[in-house]
Amino acid sequence: MPNDAYITLKLPPMPYYIAAGLTEYIPGEQHPSRQNLGVFDLLWVIKGTLYIGEEDKEWEVNAGETLLLMPDRYHYSAKPCERETAFYWIHFDFKGEWAQHEADSASFPLPMRQAWENPYLIQLPQYAAPPEFKLAERHLSQLLACSVEHRRSVYWQEQQLFIELLGLLEERRDRSNSDSPAMKLASRTEAYIRQHYQSELTNAALAEAFHFHPNYIVRCMKEIYHCSPMEYLHQYRLEQAKLLLVKTEWSIAVIADQTGFRHAPYFSNCFKAYTGTSPLRYRKQFKP
Template sequence: MEPETYVVLRAPPLPYYLGAGVSAYAEGEQHPNRKNLGFFDLLWVVRGELHIGENGRDWALGEGQTLLLLPDGEHYAVKPCDRETVFYWVHFSYSGEKEVRHAPLDRFQQPFEQPFSNPYEIRLPYRAGPGGASEGPKLLRELVRLRDGNRTAAFWKEQALLLELLRLLEEGEHESRSTPAIRIAEQAEAYLKANYQAELTNGKLAEALHFHPNYIVRCMKERFDRTPMDYLHEYRLEQAKLLLVTTDWSIAQIAERVGFRHVPYFSACFKRQAGVSPLKYRRRYRS
């Protein structure tokens, strides 16, 4: 069985909306052949069936199904439509790092060293559906409506609608492939983030989630490639970086605030992860 394919966009930056439209093909018509467009082309079929291929892979897209054509790909008609077919298309550009990746996707992303980076991997299914049956076409219709309006009034709405559309695709795919183990791991992640300042153990986490600690550890390693305590340790250090830059608190205050009870141990852990002491890290960002 062919593995699922995803397009991973590392944010920042965010995708930028270029344009949208709707195409209707009568029986016997087909999608044009194109290559190296330089932007992503998202297709969303609402009626009929579209026969299209890209870079040697062919699909028959039915109602509610989507395909994300690549900026540097070569896409072409596999065969003409055998009945009336209607689909929306959305063009958007992206100037950051991107890659095509195969499942499984669910692994923890290493934190960035910069304290304000707030990184995120946008994980879009190459082909998906049916999904977002009611919300997706509604967003697409609004994008098409805005196309002929005042540019200044439409700009922010268009960008927001694009991101909402991509959110639908990402979350819909995640929910369809989520397993009990992944859901438990994500519950554990949320609990650790909400309570990272407290003294936490695998036992306390297990009590809060009502699962055996060994099971939670297995789930976290499957989802994040880390044990709960390893995840907690790294998250505490990331919060410490933020406080070093945004406050004048002492190293001891910051260590206690993020859950470390002993300053020398905090400093040793911080240097091992960041490569410099907490004080030297702070000086990077001070004039």
């Protein structure tokens, strides 16, 4: 039974709840075949076993397990139910970028946080047994109750319950034990850069902080973030400078110093190469 596929949603935008329901089958009944449904179909089996396939993969989804079906695939019953089976289903939409991939492969490079953005990657296992399934059941029953209410009165409650369900479903494993060595070190390096970007940082300083050879740290960062530590540092400093130009009246020299560039002419040259405009022109576009 395949269980190592993940679906990664690149935020923003956020996934959008559409509808939910509860389906019950007696022995001999089966899930209907569907093609190009156009929305994600998230199944939560609460009783029995659902035999279902998507393209060339098939699953036996037991009570306490979930399956996420893709919006652009062919879904079919692998065989009829052998005993009474019940499952909640949730239809949701997502207008952003998403990708399906194996557990050990990266669907997107992890994003650099831009000055005006807060990007995040939701990573959902396609087939899973969420450890907090009982809590999920309570959320699902509340969603079902909302479905018969006037939409305007329950809209925000529905969206909140749905997002909380995705939070329960998102990979809950202990990442410190399960992430690859490259992911662990790249994440630690990113956090260190964010904490110390105002200081003089070098590959040698990172190597001393983490007790790894600098070439290995560079390799891990390039694998996960698609850039070297110094490239990440340079871009992060410039993003912080963009915020300071808009949120403060500090001089260019002060901002250069506060973001680790130290010298205003060097900072201005780097900023123009990065944004296509000078720091002063960048600031002026936000002034009334």
